[in-house]
Amino acid sequence: MxxxxxxxxxxxxxxxxxxxxxxxxxxxxxxxxxxxxxxxxxxxxxxxxxxxxxxxxxxxxxxxxxxxxxxxxxxxxxxxxxxxHPGYAVERELMIVTVEAEPHRRDELVEHLDRAGGKVLSVGTDSMMLSLVGPPKRIDEFENLLRPFGIVELQRTGRVALAALDGEH
Amino acid sequence: MTTTPKDGGQALIRALENEGVDLLFGLPGGAILPVYDPLIDSSIRHVLVRHEQGAGHMASGYAHATGRPGVAMVTSGPAATNIVTALCDAHLDSVPLVCITGQVPLGAIGTDAFQECDTTGITMSVTKHNFLVTDAQDIPRTIKEAFHIATTGRPGPVLVDIPKDIVDPNNPHSAMEWTDDVEMDLPGYHPNIEVDPAGIAAAADLMRAAERPVLYVGGGILKARAAEALRQLVEMTGIHVVTTLMARGAFPDSHELCLGMPGMHGNFTAVTAMQEADLLIALGARFDDRVTGRIDGFAPDARIIHIDIDGAELGKVLRPDIAIQGDCRLAVEALVADFSANGTGDADRSAWRSRISGWQERFPLAYEPWGPGQALKPQYVIERLRDLTPDDTIVASGVGQHQMWASQYWNFDHPYTWINSGGLGTMGYAIPAAIGAKAGMPDRMVWAVDGDGCFQMTAQELVTATVEGFPIKVALINNSYLGMVRQWQEMFYDERFSEVFLSKDVPDYKLWAQSMGCEGMRVDDPDEIDAAITKANEIDDRPVVIDFRVMAEEKVYPMVPAGATNWDLVVPPSQADLPR
Known part of the structure; x- marks a missing residue:
């Protein structure tokens, strides 16, 4: 162990x-x-x-x-x-989040989303629903980025993990 | 039952027969009713209890005395909740039990049906494992698995919850095809009993080198049937032994290397030897708080070898220097083999031996002698009982002062002669446990040493004992108080006695005993003690209850106050000024 x-x-x-x-x-x-x-x-x-x-x-x-x-x-x-061991695991988590997104802030939001590798799931009049899959730390960072926009609702799955293959970190 | 089972109820009884079950402690009711019909045609003897808790403790007493799993069967709802205490008790003391409970029919589960409760949910944390069987075809396999789990690895209670429709021959859900060969399906259960040879060699090296070693022997030695191997190990190495409350009798008290019981009410020498040791060899013991006292002051100089069948015990309380997971008997035998091959070393233990004998001389168990006008001395009653009964008498006790005095003053020279509730501390354990022991060992004399508080919790099982023909004997150590609580209030709450006085006159135990078909006696005078015990020993056709009227002021000494270290052991007043 x-x-x-x-x-x-x-x-x-x-x-x-x-x-x-x-x-x-x-x-x-x-x-x-x-x-x-x-x-x-x-x-x-x-x-x-x-x-x-x-x-x-x-x-x-x-x-x-x-x-x-x-x-x-x-x-x-x-x-x-x-x-x-945290250094030797491949971990992923899924987040779905609804964010306040008035039309003039959407470009900025989508820019963040693209850089993180997330997806737009749904667009409302003044909010957007986004998803992101990634290592938990990246999800944390993205969540923090979204905070200033105003998070309406957020759900994370909790992480799933498998052992890393030879040498991979 | 000789015909091939055709339904779940018949299959359940046949499966129990196939496991070698000879006795079943239980009480029927609605949901379990269909199983009680094929029971009539079975070779299994059923003992009808008066309360389901009694069935559980009887199964426990039976298991302690015989080494075979005890079996209880009760109905759903309140019957299941009534047996929860006994399951928790068995769980904490690692007693192999199988408990069958009835459940409402499958279709009614979850509807708050009459006498429905979530039995597997309630008992999940107080059993080693439990099952809810949902298909009659699964009954034989589940019973086989239940016995396997209860009796292997670290033993414990297993509950099997069985909905009524799968055992009711009038319901199509009960249909099943019996086969004699069922395979267990337990992919996650592989108890390891083999011990690591490297660990044994390292342990033997530490033992050879130790100048102040103590073998700290717990109930696991008895569960592993390792008393004989232990004796070889001790005699070979000359290492002193303490036997915990759960291990009394695992090594003979009369042996010169036996120091007796350690812990909160252990004797001075056992407690102090552990404190002063440079090596503790824990065999099937779990560093319970009642043994260690405040943990940060426990045995400060000792290196620790910890051997236990349950890997989770290793490092749970203290980090051992050598941890060996495996069966205690195999481990002790491997140690014996190592010492045979490599010698026992030449550590000089003469100073240690003389310190131990000095403690034994200065600090024996002691109490003030009886004086005229006083009620009986409880310790004296137990000493007389000890001296007037056969050597291999089985003693069951309840929980409290009488339990500690019995453990202290009895002379346990044989394994499996002491049955008590150690971990859970279940008041009322003595009488049903004694009945279970007598049922399993009918040729042995069985005494319950009970307190008056305990007696009133489970005395109704004496009706069971009379009607079913189990002539146990009860020494009621009656001080009219919840004595141990009284002792704590006297010592730690400025003698402010709160809700500990029961009653001097009510109930009349002699009459109560007689009304339950027992011989009832009452003893107030020390001169009458021997005659009463002798008379009780001669009665073999009904249970006996002797109401010994003892002093309420008597306290259990020595005592480690709660939260104190074992250095702060309080000795009886007569020894308080002696040099330690």
């Missing part, structure tokens, strides 16, 4: 579980009763219908990571746990 470098407050666990009723409740309940904090959680079936994969971002200031992993491992429905 990798040991968390101290500069990272959050670690990502990719947890393969049996795709059965109540498994998410078992995982969430374990975090709650052991006092572990979840920063974000994403869950969906894998390519094999029998299993689902959870991407859990854990606040390792709330509990030592190895306690979190060992307690998770005791859940009977948890099949595999991979700890992704």
């Amino acid at each position: 990798n040991v968390a470098a101290p500069e990272y407050r959050y670690h990502t666990l990719v947890v393969t579980v049996e795709n059965k009723a109540g498994v998410l409740a078992r995982v969430a309940g374990l975090f709650a009763r052991r006092g572990f904090n979840i920063e974000s959680l994403a869950v969906a079936p894998t390519d094999d219908d029998l299993f689902s994969r959870l991407t859990i971002v854990v606040d390792i200031e709330s509990a030592p990571l190895d306690q979190v992993v060992k307690q998770l491992d005791k859940l009977v429905n948890v099949v595999e746990i991979r700890e992704l």
Whole structure:
């Protein structure tokens, strides 16, 4: 098991579980009763219908990571746990956001969006709905860029992650 | 049951038979009703309890005494919630139980139907695992999985919730095809028992070099059936042993290397030896707060070897120098093999041994002798009980002062003779646990040491004991108080006693016992103690209750106050001025 470098407050666990009723409740309940904090959680079936994969971002200031992993491992429905060191994971998150966009500010907004690699999903009379997929840090930065325009509504998925391929960061 | 099961209810009973279940503790009701019909034709004996909590604790007592999983079966809703305490108790003490609960029919789940509750949701955090079975065909596999999970790795309670329609022969949902071979499907459950040889070698090296080593033995040694291996290890190495509340009897109290129980009410030598040790070898123990006292002052000079079947225990409380995940018996045997091959080292422990014997001489367990006009001394009652009963008597206790005195003053020379609620501290545990133990070990004498507060929580199970023919004996250590709470209020709340006095005269325990079909006695005079115990020992056709009227002012010593370190152990007043 990798040991968390101290500069990272959050670690990502990719947890393969049996795709059965109540498994998410078992995982969430374990975090709650052991006092572990979840920063974000994403869950969906894998390519094999029998299993689902959870991407859990854990606040390792709330509990030592190895306690979190060992307690998770005791859940009977948890099949595999991979700890992704932040430096060696490919992480992506999706954000959908509705931003105030009066006609005279739209060019500026679209410029930001293009530079970030996002998309316009819908245009209203004085607002626009945008989407962006990227590493969580880039989503954070883009969110901050949008703030001065006026965020009407925002939803992020929480991150999903896989281990980086050889040497890739 | 000899015919091939055709429905879920029959399949459930057959699956339990196939697991070797001989006794089932339970109480029927609406949702579980269809399973009680094929039970009539089964080889399994059912014990009808008076409250579902009793069924759970009986299953627990049975498991402690026999080493086999205890099985309870109750209905849905309030029955399921009534057994939650017993499940949580078993979870904290790692007791292998399988609990079957009835559930409302599948179609009614989620509709707030009569006697519906979210049993798997409620019990998720107090079981090792639980199942909601939704297809009659899955019943045999689920039962097999439940027993496997309950009894392997770190044992624990497993609950199987079964909707009524899949066991009701009048409902088409119950149809199933029985096969004798079912495969378990547990892709995420692989308990590891093998121990890492490199860890064992490193541990043996530390043990050889240690000048002040202590073996800190917990309940895991008993769960691993490792008492014999432990004895070999101790005799080979000459290392002293402490046995925690959950491990009393895992190493004989009468052995010269046994220091007895450590912890909040441990004896001075056991507590202090751990504090002063340069090496603690924790075997199936979990550094519980009741053992360590304030953690930042615990055993400051000790290096730690921690061996446990549950990897999550390693490093949970303290970071060990050597952590070994695996079965305690295999680990102890591997250590024995290492010492056989490589010798036990030549560390000089003579100074350590003489310090230990000095503590033992100055600080034995002690209480003020009885004086005329006083009520009985509870410690004396337990000493007489200890001396007048067979060596292999099984003792079950409730929770509180009587539990600590029983653990302190009994002489446990055999494993599996001490049954109590350690982790959860469940008042009322003694009587049902004693019944479960007697049911599993009918040829052994079984005494429950109970308090009067505890007795009033589960005494109704003595009706079960009488009717079902389990002649247990109850030593009621009756001080008319919630004694342990009283002790804390006396010592830490300026003797301001708040809601701890029960009643001197109500209930009349002798009459209550008699009304439940038991022999009832009351003892007020120390001279009557022996005769009462002797008489109780001779009665084997019904349960016995002896109401021992003891002093309310008596306190459990030694004591580590809550929040204090183990250095601040409070000894009895007679030892307070002795040099430590």
